[in-house]
Amino acid sequence: MSKKSLEQFFSRPQNLPQIPQVVKDLIATFNDPDTDVRTVAKKIGMDAVITAKTLRLANSARYGRSRQVATVNEAAVRLGLDVLRNMVLAAGLVDIYPSVPHFDLKEFWRQSFCVGELCRLLSSKAQCDSELGFTCGMLHNIGELIIHATEPELAAELDERVAAGEARAYAEHAVLGFTYAEVGAELSSRWLFPDVIQLAIRNQRVPLLAEPFSQYAALVYMAAYLQRHEELSEDTPVDWPLQLAIKLKIDWNFAREAWLKVKEEGSAYSMLLEN
Template identity: 45%
Template sequence: MLYQISGEGFWVGCRPCRLTIQEASEGIVELKNLIDNAQKLPNIPKVVQELIESFGDENVNNEAIAKKVGADQVLTAKLLRAANSAHYGGNRKVGSVSDAVFILGFNAVRTLVLASGMTGAFKAPEGFDLPAFWHNSFAVAATCKWLAKFSKDDAETAFTCGMIHNIGELLIHILLPEECKEIQKVVDRGARNSDIEKNVLGFNFPEAGAELANRWKFPDAIVAGIRYQLNPLAAPEFSRFAALISIADYIVHTHEKGNDADLLVHFPNDLATKLGINMVKLAEKIDETNDLMGGFDELIH
C-alpha cells in the first residue's frame, strides 16, 4: 500500500483520506521542540527518577532508596500488591518496602516501583483506553523478561524496555490529540500506524518514546531498545533490547489474535539467532508465554 502527502491531503493508495495538511513541510513536527515546549509532559515521582538513574550504578544505596519509596504511600501500596501476587510466588508475606527488597531483590523492586510510577504519571487522553494500553505494555514487558532467560540479557532491564516500549504512542496522544484522531482514520483503513505518524508528524511512536526516555535519563541501552524496536537489524549498532521488544511484541500479538498454532511458524528466527537464543529450548517452553501477566494487572488500577 502506498502513502503520499500532497498539498491537498493525505492519500492511501489511490484514495484520498480526510487527513488534510497545507503543505508537507507544515505537517512535520520537530519532535524535540514539541517536547521542549509541551505543557502536558507527565511528571514522574522524584524517587522514580532516582531509580532510573540507578541503572548501572554499582554504588547505589539500596536502603536509602527503599526508605524514599516507603515514604510514598501510593507507590508503596502498588508495590506491595504486586509483590504479594502469584507472579512473585506469594509464599511469603511482603509487608514493607524493606521486606520486598530482601525477598525479591533490589532490581525486581526497582522494576515494580518504576511500573507503579509510570502508570500513575499519565492521565488518559480523551478516547484513549489507558488500562488496555498498560495491559499490553506489561504483557510485552513480562514476555521480554521471559525471553531474557534464553538470550542471557538482564531480565529487569528487559522488563523495563517492554514496559515503556510503547510510551511514545501515549505521549503523542497527550501532546497531539487532534492529529491522532485524523491519523487513526487512516490507520482504520489498513495503514500501519508508525508509517502514518512518520509521514504526517515527521516522527513515529518509537522515536517519540526514545526521546522521552532520554529526557527521563534512562540508560542508552533502553533508549536504543525503544527507538529501534520496529527494525532492530537496521539500527546503526544492533540493539539487543530492541530485538527482545520486537520478538515479545510478536508473541503477545499472536496470542491476542488467537493464532497460537502459528506462533513458531512465523517466529522471527533471525532476531532470535542474533540474540543467541536456542530455539529448541525456547520452543519447549513457549506455552509459558500464555500466562505471564500474573500480578501486573495490580499496577494498572
C-alpha cells in the same frame, strides 16, 4: 499537516509528563552499580501511594511467599533492587495520565506489561538481563501514549489511518514527521534512562538495521511480534523474524512456549490497573 520536529514536540511543557520524585530516583540507580538497596527502599517509603502499590505487587501470588512483606525494606531484601525498581517504575508510570480521550489506558498498559513479561522470558534464552528486558518491554510503546495524550486530534487521524490498514509507524511519520519509537526514546533520554534502554526503544522497529546492534531492541521486536497474535501454531510462521532469532539464539518452540505462558498467566503488574 506540517511536520513537527521532536524538539518542537517536546518544547511544549505539557508534552513532557511529570513523574513522581521516587521514580526519578529509581531511574538514577540504573547508572549506579553501587546503589544501596536499603537507601532506595527508604526513599520509596516516603511516597505512600507508590509504597502501597509496590507492596501489593510484592505480595501478589507471582512474587509473594508464605509470609507477606509489610515494608518496602522487606520487599527490597526479598526481591532485590532490579525487581523492586521495575515495580516502582510501573506503579509510578501507570498514573502519569489519569485519562486520555478516546484511548484505552488500561488496555495500553496491559499490553505493555505483557510485552515486558515476554521480554523477560526471552531474555533468559538470549543471555540478557531479564529485568532490564522487562523494563525495555514495558516502556517500548510509551511514545504512542504520549502522542495520544498530548496530540489527541492528530492521534485520532493516526488511528483512522491505522484502522484503514496503514502501519502505525508509517502513518506517524507521514502526519508527525517522527514515530512513537522516536518519541519514546527521546522521553527516556529526558528522563535520564541509561543508553541501553534508549537504544532499545529507538531501534525496536528495525533492530537489524540499527548500529550498533541492540539485543534489547531485538527482544522488544520479537516480544511485540508475539504479543500481537491471538493464536500461534506449532509450525514456525512464515513472517517469524528468523535472523533476529538466530542472533538471539531463540528458537520458535521456546518463543511459542513463552507466548503461551504469558497468554495463560498474564502479568502480575496488571493489578496496578485495578481500582
